[in-house]
Amino acid sequence: xxxxxxxxxxxxxxxxxxxxxxxxxxxxxxxxxxxxxxxxxxxxxxxxxxxxxxxxxxxxxxxxxxxxxxxxxxxxxxxxxxxxxxxxxxxxxxxxxxxxxxxxxxxxxxxxxxxxxxxxxxxxxxxxxxxxxxxxxxxxxxxxxxxxxxxxxxxxxxxxxxxxxxxxxxxxxxxxxxxxxxxxxxxxxxxxxxxxxxxxxxxxxxxxxxxxxxxxxxx
Amino acid sequence: xxxxxxxxxxxxxxxxxxxxxxxxxxxxxxxxxxxxxxxxxxxxxxxxxxxxxxxxxxxxxxxxxxxxxxxxxxxxxxxxxxxxxxxxxxxxxxxxxxxxxxxxxxxxxxxxxxxxxxxxxxxxxxxxxxxxxxxxxxxxxxxxxxxxxxxxxxxxxxxxxxxxxxxxxxxxxxxxxxxxxxxxxxxxxxxxxxxxxxxxxxxxxxxxxxxxxxxx
Numbered sequence: 001x002x003x004x005x006x007x008x009x010x011x012x013x014x015x016x017x018x019x020x021x022x023x024x025x026x027x028x029x030x031x032x033x034x035x036x037x038x039x040x041x042x043x044x045x046x047x048x049x050x051x052x053x054x055x056x057x058x059x060x061x062x063x064x065x066x067x068x069x070x071x072x073x074x075x076x077x078x079x080x081x082x083x084x085x086x087x088x089x090x091x092x093x094x095x096x097x098x099x100x101x102x103x104x105x106x107x108x109x110x111x112x113x114x115x116x117x118x119x120x121x122x123x124x125x126x127x128x129x130x131x132x133x134x135x136x137x138x139x140x141x142x143x144x145x146x147x148x149x150x151x152x153x154x155x156x157x158x159x160x161x162x163x164x165x166x167x168x169x170x171x172x173x174x175x176x177x178x179x180x181x182x183x184x185x186x187x188x189x190x191x192x193x194x195x196x197x198x199x200x201x202x203x204x205x206x207x208x209x210x211x212x213x214x215x216x217x218x219x
Numbered sequence: 220x221x222x223x224x225x226x227x228x229x230x231x232x233x234x235x236x237x238x239x240x241x242x243x244x245x246x247x248x249x250x251x252x253x254x255x256x257x258x259x260x261x262x263x264x265x266x267x268x269x270x271x272x273x274x275x276x277x278x279x280x281x282x283x284x285x286x287x288x289x290x291x292x293x294x295x296x297x298x299x300x301x302x303x304x305x306x307x308x309x310x311x312x313x314x315x316x317x318x319x320x321x322x323x324x325x326x327x328x329x330x331x332x333x334x335x336x337x338x339x340x341x342x343x344x345x346x347x348x349x350x351x352x353x354x355x356x357x358x359x360x361x362x363x364x365x366x367x368x369x370x371x372x373x374x375x376x377x378x379x380x381x382x383x384x385x386x387x388x389x390x391x392x393x394x395x396x397x398x399x400x401x402x403x404x405x406x407x408x409x410x411x412x413x414x415x416x417x418x419x420x421x422x423x424x425x426x427x428x429x430x431x432x433x434x435x
Contacts, residue, residue, distance in 0.1 A: 166387075
């Protein structure tokens with residue numbers, strides 16, 4: 001059954017899933033604009049053009065919605081990275097693809113920083129396990145391909161990916177460039193903050209993580 | 220000159236320094252207790268037993284207090300780490316020394332996300348200058364010692380340290396072991412959650428990084 005254009009009340013599974021996605025799209029936009037501290041369900045409802053209670057038909061609370069958004073961003077990164085894998089690609093090419101895909105879906109990093117502290121405390125165990133299972137399935141499929149395409153020993157794909165995700169999360173956390181007006185800073189201070197830029201910091205560390213995991217040079 | 224017990228208004232440099240330290244101690248304790256929660260100057264003042272305006276005699280604003288404390292807890296963490304290093308230790312022992320120090324000194328990683336958000340606001344260039352110089356100084360000491368202990372070439376220490384700090388701060392974000400009971404999930408999911416435990420997740424990646432630096 002097709003999705004009726006401009007439906008007000010979702011009547012079938014397809015319309016429901018379209019509405020759910022629409023809510024997540026709006027949440028994504030709002031999160032990037034407002035930051036997670038000022039993220040409010042009322043603002044989200046206004047943006048989608050529905051009532052707050054409609055949002056709660058799809059997600060039990062704000063945390064469940066953010067967890068769903070986190071999972072969706074994560075799966076998108078995995079899918080996009082999967083598309084960029086080529087047999088025998090260099091470590092540098094792989095790590096650049098990795099950082100591109102992560103930066104193209106910034107909600108993942110934004111939400112990851114509050115996973116343990118808030119999101120997962122307010123979500124039912126069932127939802128959490130379902131989310132973990134989904135992420136694990138997609139992640140494992142990618143890991144197997146990474147091991148095959150890059151010629152990694154079994155077990156090293158997951159270690160390398162986990163290390164790279166931790167590295168980029170830590171690097172993004174210390175990246176002050178979105179908060180600073182570099183032009184207004186004296187040069188030596190600007191230099192100090194510039195070297196903290198996420199991509200640069202990530203590539204510096206990723207080179208050695210890759211070499212440690214594969215035993216091969218980066219290029 | 221001795222510090223008078225229970226002084227109300229600090230009169231000497233020593234008393235001033237003691238008051239300043241007491242304020243930082245109180246703020247640190249609040250962060251330790253509330254974890255990720257933001258702390259307010261009001262709460263800090265209450266705990267020290269002074270008024271908010273007294274706090275502002277020592278720190279121009281909340282941002283200066285946060286940054287000053289961040290530098291202090293960073294130094295404490297790095298000192299604890301360096302204290303655990305000794306010549307001839309294995310790479311594994313080296314990685315463990317880092318994560319042990321991180322677990323003993325949680326304020327450094329708790330404050331790291333906080334401090335990035337405050338640098339834009341209310342910090343004078345002069346203040347940032349001093350802060351940056353301070354951070355650079357103790358990081359260089361740590362990097363040099365790391366190069367010495369692991370027998371690395373100059374320049375590799377800073378890369379290693381940066382990689383370690385970032386991996387550690389990234390690893391702690393998904394440590395949800397304590398939040399989940401392992402009996403209602405499949406073995407694969409349970410195993411994945413165990414592997415994302417702060418310590419194991421860090422050690423797994425840190426060892427790859429050290430190995431890679433040795434290769435390169």
